[in-house]
Amino acid sequence: MPEPASTFGAGIDSIYYIILWITGAIFVLVETALIVFIIRYRHREGRVAAYTHGSKKAEIVWTVIPFLLVLFIVYASNDIWLEVKRADQDGAAPADALPLRVVAKQFEWNVTYPGPDEQLDTSDDFVKRNQLHVPIGRAVRIDLESEDVIHSFFLPDFRVKQDAVPGMTIPVWFEATRTGEFPMACAELCGLGHYRMRASLTVHEPGDFDRWQAAEIAAGGPPTGDSETDAERAEESDVMSEGEESA
């Protein structure tokens, strides 16, 4: 797993490691017992198998212990889950979060930025394709939507994944803890171009973010923040030519 870059990333990873230790120990115990028994009790001349139908005590032990273990895992998991999904607050992000809208469609991500007023659906909004820019150390709230099929908004380094479902607006939030450029991917099969529905997430220092935003607004124009031009994109979607290139 990549090093986590969001506030809840480390918490999610700690649950992963708790489960890894528990299941790892069970794995070693069970597989060792299996191998030991296979060797120890292999058929030899004169060997007679024990005649037993089981043991109630053993059944109780190996029912209760796994039951307690899984309850512990549920308990350990649930807090961080509720924190990530903010389920106890109807999915609402922290109050001071920067609001963004991400609209997925085959095969691109369109990000609407609120502009200096930090309000969506106002005149200073601007849209970038396949580029998500956020400031470090501040929560962002993303209203996730889809125009056509189900996509899945996946930020591996941030431990964020949420399906974008047409007809629904699903809240997603995270707070970045590291600056840099990170991958953003589609994780749900969404058609022919699913495998290249990629984008990038850039985490800025706060001042940098404001400068970037100001520059974008000054540049104005249509939302073509993509590194690829439309012509390149059209060519790429022409799979015949792509196949020949790879050959």
Add this chain to the structure above:
Amino acid sequence: MSTTQLLAPNVTAQHWADPSHPDDRPFIRKYVFSTDHKTIGNQFMFMSLFFLLVGGALAMMIRWQLGWPGQPMPGGGVLPETMAPGGILLPEFYNSLVTMHGTFMIFFAIMPLLVGMFGNWLIPLHVGASDMAFPRLNMMSFWSAVPAGFIMLASFVVEGGAAGAGWTAYPPLSAVPEYSGVSTGQQLWCVSLIILGFSSLMGAVNYITTIVNMRAPGMTWLRMPLPIWSLFITAILILLAIPILAGAAIMLLFDQTIGTTFFLPEAGGQPLLWQHLFWYFGHPEVYILILPAMGIASEVIANGSRKPIFGYPAMVGAIVAIAFLGWIVWGHHMFQSGMNPLLGSSFMLSTMIIAVPSAIKVFNWLGTIWRGDIHFHTPMLNALAFVAMFVIGGLSGVFMASTPVDIYIHDTYFIVAHIHYVLFGGSLFAIFAGIYFWFPKFFGRMLSPTLGKIHFALTFVFYNLVFFPMHNLGLGGMMRRIYDPNQYGFLEPLQPMNTFVSVFALALGVSQLVFFFNILWSLWRGEKAPSNPWRSNSLEWGLASPPPHGNFEAMPAVYRGPYEYSYPGRGEDFWPQDEPPDGGAVHAPTGGVPIPEGVPQ
């Protein structure tokens, strides 16, 4: 209380084998449109193994593309331009490959092998009946599965190609041709599964009726072999789950063809409704695909260890518990779907709890081999591999059941690793165990033990080299169902591991030819099978191999449970269920079986 005067049920209704009359059924009634459950079981075996090969071939192509992205596939030149121009797989064809691989393996290979083949082979013989309760319905069940399979196969050659929206067919992608580029293929997918659903339902009612009504005297519920318990519970799951799939598939077909919008948001439909319906079917389906495998493994492990199954009542209870809990865990497929996250918490709880009966089964298998006298025949090797691999598949499931961890691994190769540890490492190893175990009974020939052990060793090693690294691919962030991971810079370092997996996937595929060769060769050249090659206890082993039409000459009587191995003081280390306590054979005349003393009712 004396029970000797009671008559056993269904005696006159059954047509027992009559050794004085030769089997004079014409060829077509004997081998093609047969109502004999054994023949139907064999037919299911050949059909499902064919589709296993098809599904395997699709997997090889998937692995070619992932191992060597964009390189021309050897032999790929025979595919038409719409699939692989110059042997290079197209992305749209790749989507069809992953969709159809999953569909064929789940619906046309693993499910008919476990339910169609073993259900037919084992149920009447294990309960002591002459055939299924509804033999003609049984025949129809098989002969509707065949066209379903060929409709699915034919979708590769229709315009637009085969379905490409994943085996889970999430709408809107699966419902709107403009989104997926596939129209007819996606409709055929629905039609095929609807027909197959009817096939499964006909099988399920037959199994339930046969097991409830046609058990021989003395075959009490707690004397039933575990494969029968698992098939009984599986049949109930099928009866309740398949109509949901069929209903959802009909709704999807309507969305595709006549303009309804059940799953399309434009006119008020709900894409998530499909997921709820699909997984409400789909999660019981997972247990449909593993419970019979658990039953088969239990049978073979007790036999190979020469020991009674450890904790038989707990094993039965665990099957029932899994089947019950299986209905309330479907939401764990939808943690990241946009479903209310509070529901995620409750589905996490139910999903974690279902690990408990699975653990009980594993510990009881360990208890069974503990202090046993283990014979490593080919079925036993495969059954032990089943236990070892099911443990991995079960434990990896705990990661996904934990909602926060699932955020990261959902829709990655971790899931692919998990499903293959359960369905290949679990179900398929048990299927291999069962085929090696019962093939002699139904074809009268032993499978070659040498080829069987070679096949086992190659499969076990290559299988782990293929699927274990997939956990790491998933933890590296590699998404499922992507045509070319190298589109992403962060996945490029994983390419050597993908190539490694692909090399051994091809080796795994090729090693399966040993198995198919063994079957074909042994059918004609195999050593003649004795009636009881594994010195086993259940009723079928007292019959000729293969058993005659009608199975038993008269209704058998059952005196004990199926796992009385190594009973102290007996000369033999096994004790057939129908051997009377005094050792003499009791066969009552047909028309009414007086139930012998000592047979509880």
